[in-house]
Amino acid sequence: MARDYGYIISPSLTRYTFEPGTTVRGKFTLTNSFVTDAPEAQTFIISYRFIFQEQGKKNIYETTPSGKGQYDLTPWISLGRTEVTLGQNESVDIPYTITVPSNPLPGGKYAAILIQKKSSGGTLTSSGASLDDRVAYQIIGKVAGTEKRESEIVSFGSDKSVYFMWPNEVVTFTISAKNNGNVEFLPSGDIFVHQGAITGAIWNENFNPEQLVILPENARSYSVSWEAKKGFFRTDKEGLTINLDYFRIGKYHATAKIGYDQNNNRVVADRVVDFWIIPIPLLVAVLSLVAAGILLSLVKKLLTKKKKK
C-alpha cells in the first residue's frame, strides 16, 4: 500500500531578522502526497494568518486580535501564488515576499502561511461533520535593532513537598517564566537534584529540550519529571551496582539553573526547592523485618525457657 502523507511542507518554520526598508524573499516546498485520493491532482489554496500565543499556547488567528497588531507580520506579506495544482507526489516551491517598512514598529513579527486543499470538507448525505485540513508554514521574525529582551522566572517548584510512595512515585518540577520583552524568549537550563552540593547531584535534566519559546506578553510553564531508575540492580561503568534510587530517603534539594533574558543580556539564575522523600513502602518493609526479627528472638527465648523448665 502506498504511504499517504497528505500535505508535506518543508521547512515548517523559518526565522528572520528584518532590516527596515528591505524586502525579504522566502519560499517553502509543498508536496502533494495524497496518494490514495482520487482525483490524482489536487488544487491547494494558499493564504496567510497571524500567529501568536495566548498564555503560552500558540494560536493561529482568523483575524488579528486587537492590541496585537504590533506583532502582526501579515501586512508585510505578499504571496507569489494563491493557488497551485499538483499531481501525486509532485512538489512546488511556494514563494513569498516580506516588504519591511522603513519605519516599522519594533520587536517580533509572526505569521503563518496556510495550505488547504480546495476540495477538502467532504459532502455528507446524512448528519455529520465535514472535515477540513490545513497545514501551516510559520514565520518568526524580528526587526533588527529594536529587540527588547526582558524576562523573568515567575516560579520554580515541585508538585508535592513530601513523596511517600517513592520509588513508585514521580517528582515533577515546574518552572514558570514570563516574557516582558518584545521578541521571543527562550528559557533554558537544567534541574539538579542533590542533598547538599550541586556537584554531587544524583539526577539532572534539561527542562526545555524542545527549545519552546515564549512570545511577548506571554508566560509559559515547563515541566520535567524525576523518577526512580528501574531495576534493583544496574549495570553501568562501575559494573554491577545496586540501584540506590530504591533507597532514597530524607530531605532533597532541587536546584534549577535557568538562563533567561534581562536588560538585553543573557543571565543565569539559581532557583531552589526542597522536598522530602519518606518512602512508606520501604519503611514498612524494613520495620516488618525488624519486627519479625524481634518476634523470632522472643519465640526462641520462650522455647529455651520452656526447655530449661
Add this chain to the structure above:
Amino acid sequence: MLTKLSPAKFSLLGFYLLAVLVFFSALRSVEAAGVGVTISPAALTSATDTDVTFSYVASAQYASGNTVSITAPAGVTILNCSSGTTDADGDSTPDGSGSVGGQTYTYTFTASTTTATTTGVDFCINLEATTGNYGITFVDSKTVSSNNDYGAALIYVGSANVVTVSANVQPALAFVIRNSDDDGNTNTCALGTLTLVAVNTCSYRLKVTTNSGSGFTIQVDTDGDLRRSGSGDVADINDIDLVTNNTLVTAGTEGYGISLNGGSITGGSVTESGDFATDDTPLPISTPTNLLTTNGTNNPGTTDTTNTALVTHRAAMDGDTATGNYTQLVTYTVSASF
C-alpha cells in the same frame, strides 16, 4: 557422434583437449601483458613534489641491461627521488639505477633480480602536478621480448578525485485525515440517522508526520454548531445542543461533542490540550482552539493506529430534536510547535 566413440577413443580425445588447454594457458603466461600497478601514495597535494613508490609484480626476472621506462603525462613533473632506487626487488642486492629524461624515468638494470616475479619491484619517483587526475604508465624491456610487461595507474592531485556528498534535511511537516483504521483518507464523519435509544458515533484519525524535535500542534475550529440550517453560532432549535464539557453524551438527551484519544508519537509524548483531556468535549465555534500538542518527532507507519490521534464525534437526540440533516464543517490546522 560422441556416443559412437569407444571408451579408449573418448579418453584420447579428453587428453587431447586437456593438452590444448595446457598449451594455451602456458602460452598466455609468457605473453606478459598488462600487470597491475600501484602508486603509493596515490593522492598528492597540488603543486607539491612528492616521492611516490611505483610498484608491480613482473612476469619474468630482470637481467643486466634490461630497462623499465615510467612515463608521466604532460603537466606532471617527474624526477628521480633524492634517494633513488638501487635495489628494485628488495632482495638486499643492488639491481641498477634510474635517471630522468623529459617525461620518462628509466631504470637500467645492472644485475639480475631474484624476487621481481614474487614480491615485485618498487621504483621511487618524484612527482609534482597541479590539481587533476593523471595516468602514469610503464613499459619494460627484457632479454626475451615476449616477457615484457606494461601497466598504468592513476595519481590524484588536489581534490580532482574528491566528490563532496552533502544532504540538507529541513524540518518537514505532513498532515492527513485518515479513517479510523488508517487505511484510507477521509474528509467526512457521518453520524447516520440519530435515534432516541442510542448515541451515534463516527471516528477518524489525525495523522501527522514530522522530523521536528519540538513536535507539532493541532488546532481545531468549526464553522458553527452541528445544525440543519443557519449559521449555527447560537444554540437553537436548528442545532444539536453542545454536550456539557467533561460529561458524556447519553442516549435520549440531545447532545453533541467529541472524545479524543491523542494516541502517541514515535519520538516523544502527546498532551491533549485543555478541555480535550477529559471527554466528552464540545467543539469550539469560530474560535480556533488547541486540540493537542506533542514534544517530539513522529513517524507513523503506513497503517498506524498507535501514533495517530483518534477523534470520535458523539451525538444523541431527544424528543424535541427537530427533523432534518445536521451538518458542520470542522477544520484542523497543524503546525510545528515553537
